[in-house]
Amino acid sequence: MKKILIIGATSAIAQEVAKIYAHEKAELVLWGRNTQMLDIIAQDLKVHGAAQVTNISHDLNDLDAHEKTVAQVWNQLQKVDVILLAHGVLGNQLEAENDLDELLQIITSNYISHVSLLTFLAQKMREQKSGTLAVISSVAGDRGKQSNYVYGSAKAGKTVFVDGLRNRLFTAGVHVINFKLGFVDTPMTKDFKKGPLWAKPNLVAQGIVKGIEAKKDTVYLPFFWRFIMLIIKSIPESIFKKLKM
Amino acid sequence: MNEIQNDPWPSWGLYPSALNQSYQDLLSRLSLIPKEFDTILPRGFGRSYGDTCLNDHGLLLGTSRLNHFISLDESNGIIRCESGVSFDQILQLIVPKGWFLPVTPGTKFVTVAGAIANDVHGKNHHAAGNFGHHVVCFELLRSNGERLICSRTENPEMFFATIGGLGLTGFITWAEFRLSKIASAWIEQEQIQFYSLKEFFELSAQSEEQYEYTVSWADCVSNQSDIRGIFMRGKIASPQAQDNFKVHALSSIKTVPLFFPEWILNKFSIRAFNEMYFRKNLSEQRTDIIHYDPFFYPLDSIHHWNKIYGHRGFLQYQFVVPYKHDSGKALAQILDILKRSQMGSFLAVLKTFGSKKSEGLMSFPQEGVTLALDFPNYGPSLLKVLEQCDTIVREAKGSVYPAKDARMSAESFKVFYPRLAEFEQYVDPQFSSSFWRRVK
Incomplete structure (x- = not known):
């Protein structure tokens, strides 16, 4: 029986990933902030076939609680096969340009909280010498642009951190994978006008589980974002800086 | 016409248009109804054709985040889930366990709450009644914050007002209903050509005993004097050697990407399509074993098929009239009006409803024969013809389906x-819809 830890478990994509593992009759621990939502999701996962679901309700930006909570997860599961870090906020770029609180909120939720968690999780994974650490990131981290560079920079920092961690944990038999997501139609992006590039969370979730099975290192989801970002990254900065993106 | 295209929350028929609709999702089934709007209408997948799913200048309160299951009793076939769970999601869960929906409309992209609010029917009406007949209970959230558990014994007046109540009595947060047991996910389907209304009624009478599912496609535009069509009847097939409880494919890649130009569908192309469809089987009768997906949901494989009518949108017209006392005279009269008007219907669906009495105060089905037609939005001339049809339906003591109106x-x-x-x-004081303000 697979043992799965989902961090940021109330996010739409995380819920879809959890459902896939529930179908495989996995045991899951859900970590998120909203207790009521976690209960609703746990019930849903049990109907989908999960062997057991345990909820941990704790604010993910409360860094002081990370070490203790990670220990609590291992008490529950003993051994963890897959960990998905799915939390984060989109934030408001325009506000963050003038408001330090908003700026730090975006950086904390998308970067600091992740690297703190990854550090404690990495210790445990190294001890058990197996398992996969999967992190959800964004194509926004591939190149800075005026519309969302605060969010993007947090994702970019995370990518470098995750790459380094993969390198460090390789000899311990622990796999680290970074998912760079394009546009996904979720509550987080509800205010965006949707077009043909937008993907549904259940299809993205399938891609995530497949990537984990295949032990990929970096995965763009949906796959065509690899090519879109290749083009975007190839534009010389002297031109790129003049574009409205 | 532009506002139709730009309205992010149109109805499935893309007509009529609604102005200044706000949209938000209820965050969870424990949330409360927002107070700051004059009028609120619950909104599921927006598969109603006309304006029962529109709320001009008001709020559409979405169910898309209420997509969680609550419990499944696998031995007795009873499921409880949130109101925004779709039939698509339910089938994925229950078919592998040997269960099926007790009643399903012609698309699986509807929510449970939408199925209750329209008390939907399907190909098994003569055997199983409406979806509402299978609902055990649900929770109704009212704008004053009250949460009512409604069933046939608890708050029964609210239960019967909400079934077929077009979302006007409050917001359904979750519902519990009974499933039906299946031996396989496959249907043994027979298709028989018929050349008159009389033959259609005879086939219906013969088939209702032995076939759980019946429906007919009718050609209303050919030059023949009487109606012709294909009578389809089916029953759940016996267990198959392979893929016995196969679930439908997840998501189709086929989609109608653009609005078709409006000249594509005209009376000639519609007649040609009908001719071709009638001839598709080549023989008078054939039997196949087919999967439930193409049997129940033939149009689901093409997303946004509604765009084939172009920006003008289209109108559906579905009525039911009694036929046993007048051998289908009212139906024949309406078919005659439509034929003389030269307004073609692409797909006409004909079916007899059984004698099971609807339970909802406002449920559409009643014993009789029902015909569903769709028309490109031809404008005032079409409205005039449909008004004539209404007169006949009224005289015949029949009814027209709000979900398509x-x-x-x-x-x-x-x-x-x-x-x-x-x-x-029983209508919630804060709840309303474009349809409701139009007909009240």
Whole structure:
């Protein structure tokens, strides 16, 4: 029986990933902030076939609680096969340009909280010498642009951190994978006008589980974002800086 | 016409348009109804054709985040889930366990709450009644914050007002209903050509005993004097050697990417399509074993098929009239009006409803024969013809289906739905819809 830890478990994509593992009759621990939502999701996962679901309700930006909570997860599961870090906020770029609180909120939720968690999780994974650490990131981290560079920079920092961690944990038999997501139609992006590039969370979730099975290192989801970002990254900065993106 | 294209929350028929609709999702089934809007209408997948799913200048309160299951009793076939769970999601869960929906409309992209609010029917109406007949209970959230558990014994008046109540009595947060047991996910389907209404009625009478599912496609545009069509009847097939409980494919890649130009669908192309469809089987009768997906949901494989009518949108018209006492005279009269008007319907669906009495105060089905037609939005001339049809339906003591309506008059509505006054006392004071303001 697979043992799965989902961090940021109330996010739409995380819920879809959890459902896939529930179908495989996995045991899951859900970590998120909203207790009521976690209960609703746990019930849903049990109907989908999960062997057991345990909820941990704790604010993910409360860094002081990370070490203790990670220990609590291992008490529950003993051994963890897959960990998905799915939390984060989109934030408001325009506000963050003038408001330090908003700026730090975006950086904390998308970067600091992740690297703190990854550090404690990495210790445990190294001890058990197996398992996969999967992190959800964004194509926004591939190149800075005026519309969302605060969010993007947090994702970019995370990518470098995750790459380094993969390198460090390789000899311990622990796999680290970074998912760079394009546009996904979720509550987080509800205010965006949707077009043909937008993907549904259940299809993205399938891609995530497949990537984990295949032990990929970096995965763009949906796959065509690899090519879109290749083009975007190839534009010389002297031109790129003049574009409205 | 531009506002139709730009309205992010249109109805499935893309007509009529609604102005200044706000949209937000109820965050969870424990949330409360927002207070700051004059009028609120619950909104599921927006598969109603006309304006029952529109709320001009008001709020559409979405169910998309209420997509969680609550419990499944696998031995007795009873499921409880949130109101925004779709039939698509339910089938994925239950088919592998040997269960099926007790009643399903022609698309699986509807929510449970939408199925209750329209008390939907399907190909097994003569055997199983409406979806509402299979609902055990649900929770109704009212704008004053009250949460009512409704069933046939608890708050029964609210239960019967909400089934077929077009989302006007409050917001359904979750529902529990009974499933039906299946031996396989496959259907043994027979298709038989018929050349007159009389033959259609005879086939219906013969088939209702032995076949759980019946429906007919009818050609209303050919030059023949009487109607012709293909009678389809089916029953759940016996267990198959392979893929016995196969679930439908997850998501289709086929989609109608653009609005078709409006000249594509005209009376000639519609007639040609009908001719081709009638001939598709080549023989008078054939039997196949087919999967439930193409049997129940033939149009689901093409996303946004509604765009083939172009920006003008289209109108559906579905009515039911009794036929046993007049051998289908009212139906024949309506078919005659439509034929003379030269207004082609792409797909006409004909079916007999059984004698099971609807339970909802405002439910559409009644014993009789029902015909569903769709028309490109031809404008005022079409509205005039449909008004003539309404007159005949009224005289025949039949009814027109609100879920598909964009044009019936308030006078007709009152005649079609004689329990309207009784229903009105259960409507939530903050809830309304474009349809409701039009016909009330």
